[in-house]
Amino acid sequence: MAVCIIAMIIFSSCFCYKHYCKSISSRRRYNRDLEQDEAFIPVGESLKDLIDQSQSSGSGSGLPLLVQRTIAKQIQMVRQVGKGRYGEVWMGKWRGEKVAVKVFFTTEEASWFRETEIYQTVLMRHENILGFIAADIKGTGSWTQLYLITDYHENGSLYDFLKCATLDTRALLKLAYSAACGLCHLHTEIYGTQGKPAIAHRDLKSKNILIKKNGSCCIADLGLAVKFNSDTNEVDVPLNTRVGTKRYMAPEVLDESLNKNHFQPYIMADIYSFGLIIWEMARRCITGGIVEEYQLPYYNMVPSDPSYEDMREVVCVKRLRPIVSNRWNSDECLRAVLKLMSECWAHNPASRLTALRIKKTLAKMVESQDVKI
Template identity: 35%
Template sequence: MQGRTAVGDFLHAYKHPPARASILKPRQLCKFCDVRATTCAVCHNPAHKLYGLVLEDYNNSKCEMKERKGMGSQFFICSCSGEECNEHIFFNSYVNSQVVSVILVSLVPLLVMAVLVITSFYCYRVYRQRQASSRRKRGPPLDFSDGRAIMIDDEGSDSSSTHANNLNHNTELLPIELDMQVGKGRFAEVYKAKLKQGSSVSGEQGFETVAIKIFQYDEYASWKNEKEIFSDADLRHDNVLHFLTAEERKVQRQYWLITAYLPRGNLQEYLIHHIISWHDLWMLGGSLARGVAHLHSDHTTCGRYKVPIAHRDIKSSNILVKSDLTCCLCDFGLALRLDNTLSVDELANSGQVGTARYMAPEVLESRINLENIESFKQADVYSMALVLWEMISRCNAIGEVKEYEPPFGNLREHPCVESMKDSVLRDRGRPEIPDRWINHTGIQMVCASIEECWDHDPEARLTAQCVAERFYDMEYLDKLSDRSDSEEKITEEIFVVDEK
């Protein structure tokens, strides 16, 4: 009926409507309660209140449901006056406020996280771009056109450690031209080589000299072990050979280690061709002890923790001589990282290694204490003592200097383990220390340290650090020796002048 508003059971049916806008057609909705039978209780006169409410929109042509507050619960009502206007009911523009709150609570943290992630990624990209720009300004790792030497090519300077360990992850092979072979060992050959440095201003090709240690394919294990030892940044030390990179040369079926080139060669060769002074001995011996002490130490010079390393093949031919007459340890093919996580079985699998002439008694006898990693250091100290003996044998401070002989020179050139057992274990033999050697105070002190270092009982031996400290304490003797040399020269000059 025109002008009348239909209300009834549908009011109660929509007290809790759906949360989104929709067009619904409820069941049992009366259209005109004065025409057809329905479940409607009444057809309402809009002039009167309904449930205490005044129907303000009864002139609408559509039945648009609206929420009315203050009814004790969610309450929706519509009124209209059009022809069969209550045929369809609308919940236009309605969104449940609780649903909105839930959506906001759910989405806001996600949006915040997304903003943080995007911001962090952006900052990281900017940081990496600045790093890359900085590296480009300094020059790429493989381009040495800045002229900074990473190796030596003359007697007056040593290799710089500036680029040491910076090339470990190269994907491209370095441009290297082999020059000549300068050494050969059990596992590899060593070559002097030229590392191309890029074109100079004059257009001529520049080079830097490097040493290349070449392993054949069947010596992969030795190359891998030495590469892993060298790759430890904590190994870097003035008395350890500077390492550049390792390469697999598939075309030549070879593995390469690229290191500093030291033209003075190894200590054995140097002692063969040179007689050294007390000052030279003090420099060589002290630096050797410092190098071994650094290997054995469980911390770096700046106090940071490092894994101790046992060299296990210390001998004069595995020690290089730098231009300042200090020692430099090399050849880590048999070295062992003394990690506390290593089991006794893993240590036992390392086997009896080293050079027989320099093996400690317990190594020769295969009775090294595998439960104590200090045992490996003690074996190194024994070998170091033999090298110190070699130095003294060629020092002019002892008086008459004989031709170079290695320790246990009475044995054949390359004695086997059994021969060394007879000399070192059965006879308890050690290289001879003549009485005339101890006439020099400094030599006497070094000899005392040597005898403590090659003691038959590993536990009684000095540590490399203790030997290094003893050499440091001898510095005053070295200064006295320099003063004596100067006084002798002055006396000789006066004598010559008087004769004239």
């Protein structure tokens, strides 16, 4: 009996030792794999180089996942630059290059997943849509961080920019035209084997548009976006409890008359929001030495954090729109911009302009003012 017990102890010890050696070996191999992953990107390769290579490779859907994970692992977080209901935004560095790192709360996983999915849509990359670099999940079972890594724009959002900067007519047109180009690309379906679905943003506002160094805009925050593929006639709405920003919601969203089974209504709701953003820009345009202070749309009609009922009363029942200064009518450029925004925020969605029409109208104005885009 004692011999059997001793034999069992020896067997168990051998088994445990063998298992321990195997786990050590696996860990070493895993660490080696990580080192190989991190050495996967040659020294001297910039983010632009990597993205250009991925674009020319023909996939059109962003960097390979292994490269994305490698970049995410190598980023150094420098400082927090923003915070929202979804999480935080940090300025980070990858091999000396500045990047923006959006860190989502774990409760916002659906937003992270959707935004990552949209950014990696084929042919999504455009100069007026925030440049996507990588996405990754970091942490253990009890602690998780959801990372979305994009280009970094030190001027911040359009909201931040307009609060402290004034515009001349050329700067106004550059901002408006570039934002319209980004929206038009989102809304447009590109046909073919390497095609792109039409996409509606669903949360357009000045805080979700960023200002590039050259004074143009790029559209960001695609966590609520809806996709449409005409081949299947399917409207792909994210499984997300988050809703858009009430202040910028179209009348049909506020009164719940929007037909969620069709894609076009989502597009038209974006156009309404875009009209409000143009209004924000136009207020900060100096003409005749006069300019209005920065304000959010409906600032004098609803509280700072309006309820659905507040917005419904103003936008749907009273059918009011943001107040326009008399000076706009005495300036040729602002008069044309006023006409444009009025056709964007029309109560009837069918009466609103398309993003393509907005883009073409602004392109003519840009040309007439000799604006360098």
